[in-house]
Amino acid sequence: MKKYLKLVNFEFNRVVKLFIVLLGITLVVQVAGVIIKSKDYLNMANEKINEDLIPKAQFLTDYGQFSFLHIIRSLWFVGPIALCAAGVAFYIFLIWYRDWVGKNIFVYRLLMLPTTRFNIFFAKISNILIMTLGLVAFQLILLPLEAMVLKWMVPDEFRNDMGIEEMITSIPELNIIIPSSFVELILYYGAGLMAVSILFTAILMERSFKWKGIIAGVIYSAIAVIVFISPVLLQEFVLNSYFYPMELFVIEIVMAVIVLAASVWMSGFLLKKKVTV
Amino acid sequence: MIEVKEVEKKFGRKKILKDVSFTANKGEITCLIGINGVGKTTLLNAIMALTPINNGEILIDGEPVKEKTFEKISLIPDALTMIPNMTIEEAMEFMNDFYTSWNRERAEELLGFFRLNKNDRISSLSKGNTAKVNLLLGLALDVDYVLMDEPFSGIDMFSREEIANVFTSHLIENRGVIITTHEVNDIEHLIDKVVLLDDGMVTKEFDAEKAREDDGMSVIDVMREVYQG
Amino acid sequence: MKKYWKCTAIIAVIVFSIGTFYVNSAISADQNPEFVMKTESGDAKEIEPLVLEGNYQGDSSMNYVSKSLKITEDGTDYTNRSFLDRLIGSPTPVIKELQDEYHGFMRGKTPAVSLFFENNQRLAYANVEYKIGDNSLKTRDYTFDISLLNKEDGSTDSFTMKIPDGEELDHIFVEDVQIVDGELNIITENTVRNSDNIFNEKHVYTIDIENQEVKNHEAIHAPKGQENSQSEIQLIESEMSTTAHEKLLLLKTDRKIINDSESTRAEEINRELISYNLKTKDKGKISGDLNLNENEISSFDGSTVYLTKVDGQEHVITPFHLEDRQIGTAFRFQLSDKPNIKEPPMIRIKDGKLYATSQRMNSKIDGNVIVADLKTGETLYKGKLGIKDAEDEKDDYDLYINDMFVK
Numbered sequence: 001m002k003k004y005l006k007l008v009n010f011e012f013n014r015v016v017k018l019f020i021v022l023l024g025i026t027l028v029v030q031v032a033g034v035i036i037k038s039k040d041y042l043n044m045a046n047e048k049i050n051e052d053l054i055p056k057a058q059f060l061t062d063y064g065q066f067s068f069l070h071i072i073r074s075l076w077f078v079g080p081i082a083l084c085a086a087g088v089a090f091y092i093f094l095i096w097y098r099d100w101v102g103k104n105i106f107v108y109r110l111l112m113l114p115t116t117r118f119n120i121f122f123a124k125i126s127n128i129l130i131m132t133l134g135l136v137a138f139q140l141i142l143l144p145l146e147a148m149v150l151k152w153m154v155p156d157e158f159r160n161d162m163g164i165e166e167m168i169t170s171i172p173e174l175n176i177i178i179p180s181s182f183v184e185l186i187l188y189y190g191a192g193l194m195a196v197s198i199l200f201t202a203i204l205m206e207r208s209f210k211w212k213g214i215i216a217g218v219i220y221s222a223i224a225v226i227v228f229i230s231p232v233l234l235q236e237f238v239l240n241s242y243f244y245p246m247e248l249f250v251i252e253i254v255m256a257v258i259v260l261a262a263s264v265w266m267s268g269f270l271l272k273k274k275v276t277v
Numbered sequence: 278m279i280e281v282k283e284v285e286k287k288f289g290r291k292k293i294l295k296d297v298s299f300t301a302n303k304g305e306i307t308c309l310i311g312i313n314g315v316g317k318t319t320l321l322n323a324i325m326a327l328t329p330i331n332n333g334e335i336l337i338d339g340e341p342v343k344e345k346t347f348e349k350i351s352l353i354p355d356a357l358t359m360i361p362n363m364t365i366e367e368a369m370e371f372m373n374d375f376y377t378s379w380n381r382e383r384a385e386e387l388l389g390f391f392r393l394n395k396n397d398r399i400s401s402l403s404k405g406n407t408a409k410v411n412l413l414l415g416l417a418l419d420v421d422y423v424l425m426d427e428p429f430s431g432i433d434m435f436s437r438e439e440i441a442n443v444f445t446s447h448l449i450e451n452r453g454v455i456i457t458t459h460e461v462n463d464i465e466h467l468i469d470k471v472v473l474l475d476d477g478m479v480t481k482e483f484d485a486e487k488a489r490e491d492d493g494m495s496v497i498d499v500m501r502e503v504y505q506g
Numbered sequence: 507m508k509k510y511w512k513c514t515a516i517i518a519v520i521v522f523s524i525g526t527f528y529v530n531s532a533i534s535a536d537q538n539p540e541f542v543m544k545t546e547s548g549d550a551k552e553i554e555p556l557v558l559e560g561n562y563q564g565d566s567s568m569n570y571v572s573k574s575l576k577i578t579e580d581g582t583d584y585t586n587r588s589f590l591d592r593l594i595g596s597p598t599p600v601i602k603e604l605q606d607e608y609h610g611f612m613r614g615k616t617p618a619v620s621l622f623f624e625n626n627q628r629l630a631y632a633n634v635e636y637k638i639g640d641n642s643l644k645t646r647d648y649t650f651d652i653s654l655l656n657k658e659d660g661s662t663d664s665f666t667m668k669i670p671d672g673e674e675l676d677h678i679f680v681e682d683v684q685i686v687d688g689e690l691n692i693i694t695e696n697t698v699r700n701s702d703n704i705f706n707e708k709h710v711y712t713i714d715i716e717n718q719e720v721k722n723h724e725a726i727h728a729p730k731g732q733e734n735s736q737s738e739i740q741l742i743e744s745e746m747s748t749t750a751h752e753k754l755l756l757l758k759t760d761r762k763i764i765n766d767s768e769s770t771r772a773e774e775i776n777r778e779l780i781s782y783n784l785k786t787k788d789k790g791k792i793s794g795d796l797n798l799n800e801n802e803i804s805s806f807d808g809s810t811v812y813l814t815k816v817d818g819q820e821h822v823i824t825p826f827h828l829e830d831r832q833i834g835t836a837f838r839f840q841l842s843d844k845p846n847i848k849e850p851p852m853i854r855i856k857d858g859k860l861y862a863t864s865q866r867m868n869s870k871i872d873g874n875v876i877v878a879d880l881k882t883g884e885t886l887y888k889g890k891l892g893i894k895d896a897e898d899e900k901d902d903y904d905l906y907i908n909d910m911f912v913k
Contacts, residue, residue, distance in 0.1 A: 006374055009513040014360070016512055104399070108358035111327050113375050114347035134516050137523035165531050182528040183590065208329075242614040244605070245594045276328040370509075 003115040007123035026080040033076020034146045038153035041066045067160035084135045095124050096203045117271035197263035198224045208274035224259050284333035295477035303453040311474035317457035321424045325352045348378045350422040353415035357407050361400035384417035405436030422453040540894040541582045548887035552877040553579045555913040563904045599913045611655045623683040624748040629655040632683045632692045648672040665718045681741050686784045736761040742806045751808030754782040805855035812855050841874045856912040867891050867905045
């Protein structure tokens, strides 16, 4: 356990720079987006009111107040989120492959640590989770800050304030990343963890058997996905909705746990018996 | 005792190791000699469970490799396996973190012995110094066995001397050492036992001392006899 | 410990930030006002079976977020609060009761009230199954999927049968299921495709349960193909129930198609009620002073049709007894002092009792609930929708009632 924590910390220190860069880009671009979008709106308001001589009230009914929605739906806001998602997706592969590249192949050291090799797997998957949740947590902190910037930028009468929850529920993409209930958070990120564990297994297959491993990895992933969705497929096409939704839900959770456990076991087996430096 | 029994290793269809058996004892320096590409590195990796073998068995003190084994056997590969942007101190800290067998005092001693600067980044080190750090990380562990893969290859003369000095020091005393090399000159006088590898097999396993005393043959003489005779 | 600060810090931030967010959202969910039905007069027992389904749109300018809720005499239940609620779905109370009571039988059955029939001996289910064609999206191979539960011995009888003349059907769906004299009647809406035209018709399939075969089937009403006219027929069902009745009631609406230079529109020219007796297969137009041009048909309980209309500020409910084709005593009520003509009240009639509620309430518009006995004309309950705690009172919100169930 202690060694696991040490490894988690060690792995985190290896990614911390990338992580900080992602946070930085998110902060800068999103805040810039708030400022630019607000300015755009205010400039338009100025133009309409002062040059086209539209009364203020008329302008507000025609163009609406400025709210966070204008920002949330812009590339300024969504772009950094997409970048972070891509960064994490990329790092899922990099977290393994970086140990095998270069002349200082670090995987020697990792495999020679006097601890169970399961810990290597757990430490890496924990890091993906920490990174992901870290980005989510940061976005949750950023939102109220950005709302504050918006308040400074746009006068009261032109502004329509939104709560954090409302911002999040207003676009579905954001609502997937930050679901509106804690149970969903666990379910979504649990599913994500399962997906990452499948990918890790496929990567370790490639590392163990090279070309053949890629094929094995693809087959393993396909089987894992099929096993996971098999209850839904059966329900839909064979069983004619035999299960009540609640039962299907429980079965799905059981399937997810099975797939996760199989991936962990398989990865452990590969690390112990099949992987090669 | 490290026992390598009938080990077979394939890369694809090519058999790198066909049937390799030998033993290496504690307190002795065993030298694996063979030309490049004969599978010496693979053999060391196999002993450390870093690569699977297709057949045979490897036992360390009568047991197959498990997680605890890494507290009593260390491998010094031909390249330093640490993260390049760590400093030497950080690398030592890392080792101290994970190995109970890490010996701080000895690490400090080695640091002085090799005249290395703690705060240097690994990526900025010269070849010779990198090899020394590599040696430091492997030797500062209080382990019974040390495996070294080509410790002298591609290193300047002065560094070689320094490294060779390690073998005569207390740093090696009482440990079992397996060392691989394709040129035996630098350490000929140090080694106790020689295992000649060729074409994936052990062609000869002999006691260097005995050969010297009984037959008046140096290691190179024996090798000449095996390869050319 | 110094070594671990980065990792520790980020985990602390994660826990703090995500924790705060969900704790806050849980608190704000609790801040949704609790709506209750406040009794003004009458017996609060009368609203026990009542379930109002609706939406709450919160204060401030956050009109984007609307929360669905259920109001019963116990208070308010915000349904989208939990993910599981949404996942499980919320079947109507009738279906929910059936699922609770006949858990095994209800398995795999489409949760729609119209597909079920229940009497003391039996619970019956019928639905249409079909395949999507291999090389076209055209559906084919229509079959009835029928299940019968014998309540006395708990035995289930399930079978499927080919729908006669299924080749001609473009689409078919079940509108009602009835057992009369031991025979299963499935009332469907069929879209029939002939050689040259498509039309909708109401069809009754009578199935011999013993022999599992279609004994008889006929169209109750098939429109005559006339140009410039359109005829629509609609089954009047007793509200949200699975109860038995021998007679079906259908509303036929004829429309004239008017082709203007700019558009095509339909103008209603005639409405009439048609009854169909499942036992005798007799059908006929119901004569009588129904005044269908003014009245809306709002409910039918198997023997009585309830007609509603707005008369000034009052709503008038007129019962029409099918047996003797007589108009009963009209019941007049006024839901509020300032009736909202744009949003007429929602009405349900069950077991001779009228349940009516406003469709919208906010701080300016009152929401009222009335329960009345239509036989005696007596108002049994009168109440107001309101926020339970006075301190939760808000200025700017809207409550919409979209549906009403009587359990």
